[in-house]
Amino acid sequence: MHKVVIPIGPQHPALKEPESFSVTLSGERILAFSARLGYNHRGIEKACEERTYLQDVYLTERICGICSHTHSTAFVQAVEEIAGLVIPERASYIRTIIGELERIHSHLLWLGVAGHEVGFDTLLMYTWRDREIVMDILAQVTGNRVNYGCNTIGGVRRDIDPSQTKDILKAIDTLEERTKYYIDIATKETTLIERLSGVGKLSKIDAVTLGAVGPTGRASAVDRDVRRDDPYAAYDKLKFKVVTDDHCDVYGRALVRVGELMESYKMLRQALKEMPEGPLTVKAPRKIPAGEATSRYEAPRGECFHYVKSNGTDKPERVKVRAPTLANVQTVAKMLEDGQLADLPIVIAAIDPCFSCTDRITLIKRSGSRGPAKRMSWEDLHTYSIDWYRKKGLDFTGLNEKLKKWI
Amino acid sequence: MIRPGKMIKQVLGSLFKKPATTEYPFHKKTLDVPARFRGKLKFYPEKCIGCNQCVRDCPSNAIKIRKVADKVFEADIDLGKCIYCAQCVDSCPKRALEATCEFELASIDREKLKVTFRDNTKIAPTK
Numbered sequence A: 001m002h003k004v005v006i007p008i009g010p011q012h013p014a015l016k017e018p019e020s021f022s023v024t025l026s027g028e029r030i031l032a033f034s035a036r037l038g039y040n041h042r043g044i045e046k047a048c049e050e051r052t053y054l055q056d057v058y059l060t061e062r063i064c065g066i067c068s069h070t071h072s073t074a075f076v077q078a079v080e081e082i083a084g085l086v087i088p089e090r091a092s093y094i095r096t097i098i099g100e101l102e103r104i105h106s107h108l109l110w111l112g113v114a115g116h117e118v119g120f121d122t123l124l125m126y127t128w129r130d131r132e133i134v135m136d137i138l139a140q141v142t143g144n145r146v147n148y149g150c151n152t153i154g155g156v157r158r159d160i161d162p163s164q165t166k167d168i169l170k171a172i173d174t175l176e177e178r179t180k181y182y183i184d185i186a187t188k189e190t191t192l193i194e195r196l197s198g199v200g201k202l203s204k205i206d207a208v209t210l211g212a213v214g215p216t217g218r219a220s221a222v223d224r225d226v227r228r229d230d231p232y233a234a235y236d237k238l239k240f241k242v243v244t245d246d247h248c249d250v251y252g253r254a255l256v257r258v259g260e261l262m263e264s265y266k267m268l269r270q271a272l273k274e275m276p277e278g279p280l281t282v283k284a285p286r287k288i289p290a291g292e293a294t295s296r297y298e299a300p301r302g303e304c305f306h307y308v309k310s311n312g313t314d315k316p317e318r319v320k321v322r323a324p325t326l327a328n329v330q331t332v333a334k335m336l337e338d339g340q341l342a343d344l345p346i347v348i349a350a351i352d353p354c355f356s357c358t359d360r361i362t363l364i365k366r367s368g369s370r371g372p373a374k375r376m377s378w379e380d381l382h383t384y385s386i387d388w389y390r391k392k393g394l395d396f397t398g399l400n401e402k403l404k405k406w407i
Numbered sequence B: 001m002i003r004p005g006k007m008i009k010q011v012l013g014s015l016f017k018k019p020a021t022t023e024y025p026f027h028k029k030t031l032d033v034p035a036r037f038r039g040k041l042k043f044y045p046e047k048c049i050g051c052n053q054c055v056r057d058c059p060s061n062a063i064k065i066r067k068v069a070d071k072v073f074e075a076d077i078d079l080g081k082c083i084y085c086a087q088c089v090d091s092c093p094k095r096a097l098e099a100t101c102e103f104e105l106a107s108i109d110r111e112k113l114k115v116t117f118r119d120n121t122k123i124a125p126t127k
């Protein structure tokens, strides 16, 4: 049969973020798959170098809209390590609690998205309704549904008071009951089991070779979790099980995530009970002494890695971020080998990708020129992008005025 | 028991329940904005000492403090640039800034997003 290469994206109705995939097909069967990132590059690492450490906390928080606490915690942990700050115990518990609440909202979100990708929209509606419970709790505790603004260098900015503790516990009870219901559905609803079993197979050996992290790896029986292996915040004091599964397919990834939800509820209960009284912050210097540090954080999607290098001023010299999706995206090609085209959306969705958080570089190819790389200043890039769109017939100059006329 | 249609009971039950969503913007009363919400900023000119700590810590350059007379300050806040982190509120040693619960701030005119807070009792408006 003929080989057909289909490009998907960078703009495609099925994609929530711009990214580009190329699929080689023989009939319905996938022969090869490749992904090209770089459509969401926002220059965050560079922007970090031009802001103070305190401002960077808010900037790194905005790397991801779903795991915002992940990135800000990973960043402040690295900065605190360089500065030799030990945060108060209460602050480390609060970081853990917000982190676990974030995991709950992220996993419930994933469950809904996965349902949607396989045409089980009922599941989407119910999980997203239940997700509102945890979103409300996050808003109540931190002030916002996303971008909680909870971290600061040397501790946390918001306390959890007794009435909030009560509300969180109540919410956990409801959510636990709902999660049990979803586990019941996941293990007994034949349509779901049949649809997800055997789809997107990733053997343990492949998962290890390709460096899969988080639930993607754990569903292929890779027993790794930063929370247990390299504890940060208050995780060394919490009792929890690292959920793994040996289905090695999308079904396994779903089971791992619902299993992790149950562990999160347990952890939250323990953390809320054992959280000691005390101050929330230690005083942090504005100028961080020269040094470097790395920091790891178990994001809902897997290990998130930050590297910070300081030079003694109030701004970092270098900040490097590796989001979990970058580690997982390579596995998708393996999972799709010999798969069906119709399985592509769910297999991609099963790693719970976050492409905006992953993009660290954009390559601009100048056709025909093979000379050395060219350095472009900010202004050059700006003009380049405006010209690029103009050539395609899109002119954004005076957009505000035009908009005003329409509205 | 393994069988299809596991959710049918729940789905049918929902037919007789109130919708989980709120008809925003028609029913605003049902929206609870949490007390810790970080919305539009409020500036108390009488408390400000012009130390500029808020300006220094603002991640998005959204706030400017202007001296208009001896010990009288005005604040220009660009609501379009502000990311509502309330760091300025935390940085202010005099509690001259406060995050309110106001969140309906959208506008299609950028100029309208630039607000100036001033103490009208002390000085005639400059603009």
Ligand code: SF4
Binding pocket: B041, B057, B058, B059, B060, B061, B062, B063, B077, B081, B082, B083, B084, B085, B086, B087, B088, B089
């Ligand atoms: S809330 Fe944050 S972004 Fe807005 S003015 Fe204050 S510090 Fe700046």
Ligand code: SF4
Binding pocket: B047, B048, B049, B050, B051, B052, B053, B054, B055, B065, B091, B092, B093, B094, B095, B096, B097
């Ligand atoms: S930090 Fe407070 S006192 Fe200082 S300039 Fe800003 S508003 Fe005024």
